[in-house]
Amino acid sequence: MAEKFIIHPRGPLMGRVEISGAKNAVLPVLAGSLLTGQPCRITNVPNLSDVEFMAELVESLGGFTSWDKSSGVFNVDTSRLSKYDAAYELVGKMRASFLIIGPLLARLGRARVPLPGGCAIGTRPVDLHLKGLAALGAEIEHTHGYIEATAPKLVGAKIYLDFPSVGATENIMMAATHAEGQTIIENAAVEPEIVDLANFLNTAGAEVRGAGTDTIKINGVKEMKGTSHSVIPDRIEAGTFMVAAALTRGDVMLTNIMADHVKPVTAKLKEVNVQVTETEDGIHVKADGEPLIAADIKTLPYPGFPTDMQAQFMALMTQAKGTSVITETVFENRFMQVGELKRMGAVIKIESRSAIIEGVEKLTGAQVNATDLRAGAALVLAALTADDVTEVNGICHIDRGYYRLDDRLNQLGAWIERAKENA
Numbered sequence: 021m022a023e024k025f026i027i028h029p030r031g032p033l034m035g036r037v038e039i040s041g042a043k044n045a046v047l048p049v050l051a052g053s054l055l056t057g058q059p060c061r062i063t064n065v066p067n068l069s070d071v072e073f074m075a076e077l078v079e080s081l082g083g084f085t086s087w088d089k090s091s092g093v094f095n096v097d098t099s100r101l102s103k104y105d106a107a108y109e110l111v112g113k114m115r116a117s118f119l120i121i122g123p124l125l126a127r128l129g130r131a132r133v134p135l136p137g138g139c140a141i142g143t144r145p146v147d148l149h150l151k152g153l154a155a156l157g158a159e160i161e162h163t164h165g166y167i168e169a170t171a172p173k174l175v176g177a178k179i180y181l182d183f184p185s186v187g188a189t190e191n192i193m194m195a196a197t198h199a200e201g202q203t204i205i206e207n208a209a210v211e212p213e214i215v216d217l218a219n220f221l222n223t224a225g226a227e228v229r230g231a232g233t234d235t236i237k238i239n240g241v242k243e244m245k246g247t248s249h250s251v252i253p254d255r256i257e258a259g260t261f262m263v264a265a266a267l268t269r270g271d272v273m274l275t276n277i278m279a280d281h282v283k284p285v286t287a288k289l290k291e292v293n294v295q296v297t298e299t300e301d302g303i304h305v306k307a308d309g310e311p312l313i314a315a316d317i318k319t320l321p322y323p324g325f326p327t328d329m330q331a332q333f334m335a336l337m338t339q340a341k342g343t344s345v346i347t348e349t350v351f352e353n354r355f356m357q358v359g360e361l362k363r364m365g366a367v368i369k370i371e372s373r374s375a376i377i378e379g380v381e382k383l384t385g386a387q388v389n390a391t392d393l394r395a396g397a398a399l400v401l402a403a404l405t406a407d408d409v410t411e412v413n414g415i416c417h418i419d420r421g422y423y424r425l426d427d428r429l430n431q432l433g434a435w436i437e438r439a440k441e442n443a
């Protein structure tokens with residue numbers, strides 16, 4: 021049954037929190053395990069429902085998975101991969117499942133994967149993925165809502181991405197690992213998750229160079245092997261806890277974090293008067309001093325400010341002194357949290373791709389709805405500072421990408437109950 025959070029007012033968050041492995045790194049790595057055909061051991065795997073979906077998908081194709089959720093060790097063996105077509109019910113649940121098309125094509129010469137539908141944050145096409153696969157020699161057909169790709173042989177090519185799409189870069193990079201000759205991806209995405217995937221593929225025998233720059237070169241190899249890989253920490257989960265600390269004027273130490281990966285968030289937090297210090301242990305966020313001040317933000321591909329942190333930062337700016345303008349340039353419709361924040365007393369106006377936020381003294385408790393993962397997280401953060409009880413419905417979206425956000429915030433001093441939606 022659907023669940024909700026009941027969030028009670030409490031004071032500043034205090035204490036330590038350990039950041040989980042990155043959702044957006046582990047999903048492509050699991051898709052990449054389809055390429056190896058040998059057992060892989062993935063560690064630091066976050067306990068998330070999206071990882072569950074990906075495991076189901078790998079199993080549905082003939083792979084074997086075993087996951088010890090308490091230790092975060094995930095074993096995957098795709099030696100018996102037998103199917104090239106993915107079920108709509110599984111792919112429809114999660115857009116990242118489209119990442120299996122490149123690996124399936126490379127491994128089996130064929131893939132049939134449902135087109136991911138539109139979702140709450142925009143239409144999210146896959147044209148760049150498909151253009152890349154076609155450039156490697158795949159024949160692409162759209163039939164009855166499915167993409168069918170066939171290529172008895174993939175051949176390396178030079179591919180320029182019109183936009184540095186994260187998913188397209190990953191899909192093409194994976195397909196190219198088994199292509200004949202060299203593939204060059206230009207204007208590639210440079211997100212840390214791309215580097216993590218390349219590291220995984222390389223330890224499994226692939227030859228990927230340049231990941232983390234806008235030009236990635238992949239020399240095709242005939243065979244790959246099993247490997248062990250530890251997933252990078254989740255920079256978005258880290259950013260979310262950093263903003264939670266800032267919003268509640270708290271004092272929180274975050275561990276298992278890559279300071280470099282959260283630099284854009286750190287920079288903005290400092291700009292709005294929050295103290296952020298790198299220590300040997302991790303990152304220390306302290307916001308019990310000066311009042312928060314407004315700042316403008318524009319989301320951009322990495323190393324710009326992440327679109328996945330836009331909603332949480334908007335929650336923060338509702339409590340800042342002054343007016344801030346947040347411009348979303350990565351997705352066309354990613355202000356789903358605005359209506360809900362307004363129900364909590366925020367003053368926000370949308371003008372085209374920008375949201376204009378007037379800081380208010382206090383947010384009030386209300387019943388609100390999490391429409392997607394990051395919008396949901398933003399509502400939880402906003403609720404931490406509201407003067408009254410807030411109910412956040414639709415928290416299945418939040419559970420997709422945050423492991424037990426409620427319990428972990430509670431350990432820092434929040435008061436969040438998880439209850440049945442109609443209870």
Ligand code: UD1
Pocket residue numbers: 043044045047115116142143144145146147148149150183184185186187188213327328350351352
């Ligand atoms: C990934 C992340 C997501 C994050 C996003 C941007 C995963 C599992 N998800 O999503 O959390 O918000 O990066 O940092 O890693 N586009 C096209 N054609 C395509 C592909 C993308 O036009 O073929 C557009 C999209 O509609 C969007 C923009 O490019 O406007 C960015 O999308 P992309 O970088 O591909 O994001 P995802 O890989 O889907």
